[in-house]
Amino acid sequence: MQTVKMVxxxxxxAGKTEFIQTVSEIDVVATERKITSEAERIKETTTVAMDFGxxxxxDNLVLYLFxxxxxxxxxxxxxxxxxxxxxxxVMVDSTRPETFREARSxxxxxxxxxxxxxxxxxxxxxxxxxxxxxxxxxxxxxxxSVKLLPCVALDKESVKNVLLELLYSILEEMxxxxxx
Amino acid sequence: MALKGNLRDFTISxxxxxxxxxxxxxxxxxxxxxxxxWAVFREGKLAYARMASEDDSLxxxxxxxxxxxxxxxKVLKERAAAMSDxxxxxxLINANYLTQEDILESLRDAYVGVLExxxxxxxxxxxxxxxxxxxDGKITLKVSLENVIMDASRRLREWEQLQDEIPSxxxxxxxxxxxxxxLRNVNLSVEEWRVVSYINPKNTLKKIAAATKMNDLxxxxxxxxxxxAGLVEMVRPEGEKIEPRKPxxxxxxxxxxxxxxxRIIHRIRSL
Ligand SMILES: Nc1nc2c(ncn2[C@@H]2O[C@H](COP(=O)(O)OP(=O)(O)OP(=O)(O)O)[C@@H](O)[C@H]2O)c(=O)[nH]1
Ligand SMILES: [Mg+2]
Numbered sequence: 001m002q003t004v005k006m007v008x009x010x011x012x013x014a015g016k017t018e019f020i021q022t023v024s025e026i027d028v029v030a031t032e033r034k035i036t037s038e039a040e041r042i043k044e045t046t047t048v049a050m051d052f053g054x055x056x057x058x059d060n061l062v063l064y065l066f067x068x069x070x071x072x073x074x075x076x077x078x079x080x081x082x083x084x085x086x087x088x089x090v091m092v093d094s095t096r097p098e099t100f101r102e103a104r105s106x107x108x109x110x111x112x113x114x115x116x117x118x119x120x121x122x123x124x125x126x127x128x129x130x131x132x133x134x135x136x137x138x139x140x141x142x143x144x145s146v147k148l149l150p151c152v153a154l155d156k157e158s159v160k161n162v163l164l165e166l167l168y169s170i171l172e173e174m175x176x177x178x179x180x
Numbered sequence: 181m182a183l184k185g186n187l188r189d190f191t192i193s194x195x196x197x198x199x200x201x202x203x204x205x206x207x208x209x210x211x212x213x214x215x216x217x218w219a220v221f222r223e224g225k226l227a228y229a230r231m232a233s234e235d236d237s238l239x240x241x242x243x244x245x246x247x248x249x250x251x252x253x254k255v256l257k258e259r260a261a262a263m264s265d266x267x268x269x270x271x272l273i274n275a276n277y278l279t280q281e282d283i284l285e286s287l288r289d290a291y292v293g294v295l296e297x298x299x300x301x302x303x304x305x306x307x308x309x310x311x312x313x314x315x316d317g318k319i320t321l322k323v324s325l326e327n328v329i330m331d332a333s334r335r336l337r338e339w340e341q342l343q344d345e346i347p348s349x350x351x352x353x354x355x356x357x358x359x360x361x362x363l364r365n366v367n368l369s370v371e372e373w374r375v376v377s378y379i380n381p382k383n384t385l386k387k388i389a390a391a392t393k394m395n396d397l398x399x400x401x402x403x404x405x406x407x408x409a410g411l412v413e414m415v416r417p418e419g420e421k422i423e424p425r426k427p428x429x430x431x432x433x434x435x436x437x438x439x440x441x442x443r444i445i446h447r448i449r450s451l
Contacts, residue, residue, distance in 0.1 A: 002430035004444070023451060057447040061430075061440065084428030086441075098189025108347070131183060138201050139194065160448055167445045174441060178434035 005064040006166065007081055008051070009106055010091030011099040015123040016067040017051045018153040019091060023160065024053030024065060079113055087117040087166045091153070092140065094122045094130035100139050117169035121151035121162045183308035187212070192299050193329060195306060200224045200325040207313045212304035217294050220313060226323040228315055229294035238265035238283070238319065245286035247278060264317025287319055295328050342400040345407070349385040349396065352417040353403065356410055366411065375402050376411075381418045 008016045021027075051067025066081045082088070088110055092103045103120075110118065120142060122133050131139070137148050147165050152158045183198075187210070195208065203224035210217045219229035230236035234244075239260065243253040260268050272278045368376065371394070378388040389399035406412045429437050 002440075004429060004440070023448075055447065055451070057444050061443060063444055063447075086429070096189075097183075097185040100190070129184065135183065135198055135202055138198050139190075156451065160451055163448050164445060167441055167448065171438065171441045171445070174434065174438050178438065 002061045003064060004061070004086050005066060005084065006163075007066045007068060007085045007088040007110070008091060009068040009078065009088055009110060010121075010123075011093065011096075011102045011106065013096075014091040014093045014099065014103070015151075015153040016091050019089075019121070019123070019151075019159055019162075020051050020053035020065045020067050022153060022156050023055060023163065025056060026054045078109065082110060082113040085114060085116060087119075087170050088114075089162060089166055090118060090120045091123050091151070092120060092136065094124050094133075094136060095127045097131060097139060100136070104140055117166065117173055119147040119149055119162060119166045119169065121149050121153075123151045123153050125150045126152045126154075183306075185306060187301055187304045187306060190306070192295070192301060192306075195308070196295065196325050196329050199308070200329060204308070204310070205312055206308055206310040208306060208308045210298050210301065210304055210306045212298060212301040217298045219291070219294060220315060220320070221325075222312065222320070222322065224325065225321075226291055226295065226325060226328070227320040228318055229291040231294055231297070238268050238287075241286050241290045242278070242283070245289060247282055247286055265319050266317055269319055283319070284321065288321055288323060291321060292323060292328055296331075342397065342404055345404055346385070346400045346414070349389065349399065350417065351414045352381045352384050353379045353388075353406075353412045354381050354415050355379060356413050366409065371398070372402055372406065375399070375406070379412060381415050384417050 008019055010016055051065075053065040053067070055063045055065070057063055066085075068078050068081050090103060090107045090110070093099055107118070107120070120140065122130075122136050124130055125133075133148055133150050137144075140148070142148055147169065149162050149165055150158075151162050183195075192210070198204070199206075199208070199221050201224070205222050206220075208217075208219045208221065210219075216232035217229065218232070220227045234240065237257075239248070239253055239256045242248045243250070248256070256268070260271075263271070269280075269283050272283065273280050371392070374392045375388055375394075378391055383391075385399055385403060388394075389396065392399070394402070403412070407414070429440065431437055431440060
């Protein structure tokens with residue numbers, strides 16, 4: 001059996017679990033453990049969850065979706081999770097501008113881990129408090145070439161669209177490389 | 181769409197930048213510590229602004245700008261009570277009381293002054309409502325936000341620049357092994373010396389900051405100075421190695437990889 005993986009990351013409460021659950025054929029497994037930080041000013045004890053979803057592609061190929069814990073303190077987990085990934089999705093809660101800066105910094109960190117394609121999902125677009133996608137692009141300081149996609153993690157079509165856009169980017173890059 | 185949030189997380193400068201870049205038309209309300217500001221923008225330009233605690237009539241603005249005396253202020257307040265700012269402005273100009281320039285300059289300073297005053301606010305809530313609110317009788321301007329933002333950004337820039345230069349406090353420092361650099365010949369401040377005394381490839385900046393009781397900004401500022409002076413270099417802390425990961429695919433042939441991704445695409449479409 002062949003497997004490939006993609007990672008869903010983003011700040012706390014962005015909707016990562018929801019996103020994976022919507023398309024996964026298994027119940028998303030959430031591993032939780034409490035970790036206290038060694039540093040001086042710790043926010044609080046936090047729950048670390050690693051989400052894990054599966055999509056069977058065909059008889060001998062499985063796609064795994066890994067959701068990272070949102071807390072920046074656990075970026076040692078990110079590193080492990082990002083190992084070998086095909087690409088990643090940064091989920092951003094469109095209703096919480098206070099998390100935009102963190103989302104930006106998570107994006108940078110993941111890019112440093114692996115130079116794979118990625119897309120940014122502006123989640124919770126169904127909420128009346130959601131920022132418009134164009135405003136978010138400015139606030140997140142995203143280059144026009146970066147895909148920023150409206151998303152409602154509870155809606156299957158919306159989640160599919162985000163996954164497909166990421167896959168198209170992956171495909172594009174592979175094709176560009178194979179022409180070299 | 182609603183734009184609302186907390187200033188602790190989204191600064192005034194970021195907000196104005198957004199209004200400017202997205203050429204927004206609407207009203208921004210900022211409920212801050214002890215006062216409330218209200219500013220109206222048209223296509224990304226400042227049209228009008230006031231603080232809740234102040235007399236925002238033209239007479240009030242002119243008085244604060246010292247264009248009219250206290251006595252004149254009183255008289256005008258009484259006699260011109262029924263007049264709109266626009267009407268009063270024209271009257272004052274026609275009466276050779278003030279020039280049009282005086283009035284526009286005073287208003288500009290007042291409106292921009294509101295933004296300048298709320299810039300440092302880090303506590304409070306903001307709401308930006310799309311659409312043009314009615315400002316009947318008020319004199320509106322078209323002040324480009326660029327300069328206003330630039331002044332504020334200058335202040336913010338230091339912090340952001342330091343973050344860019346030193347994005348992570350998980351790095352360590354080592355002394356630059358360049359010839360001609362001798363610490364004894366360099367004038368270091370007390371804080372710099374304290375940091376220097378902890379320099380060791382085993383100590384991350386985080387550890388040094390904790391040991392010297394400095395916050396993230398302070399430690400960055402000092403390390404930046406040391407880096408600029410060529411005294412130290414950033415290194416990965418000893419015993420740690422992060423290498424960029426390559427995607428792992430079960431097949432290595434490029435054509436097969438492409439076909440694999442196409443299979444996934446096909447499957448997801450069918451979900
Ligand atoms: N309205 C709306 N709510 C959503 C959407 N996506 C997620 N939520 C809700 O947002 C909350 C957080 O979603 P999660 O899926 O738990 O977020 P998470 O990023 O996995 O959270 P952590 O793992 O704790 O960082 C839940 O209450 C979800 O039901 C969405 O698209 N629209
Ligand atoms: Mg989760």
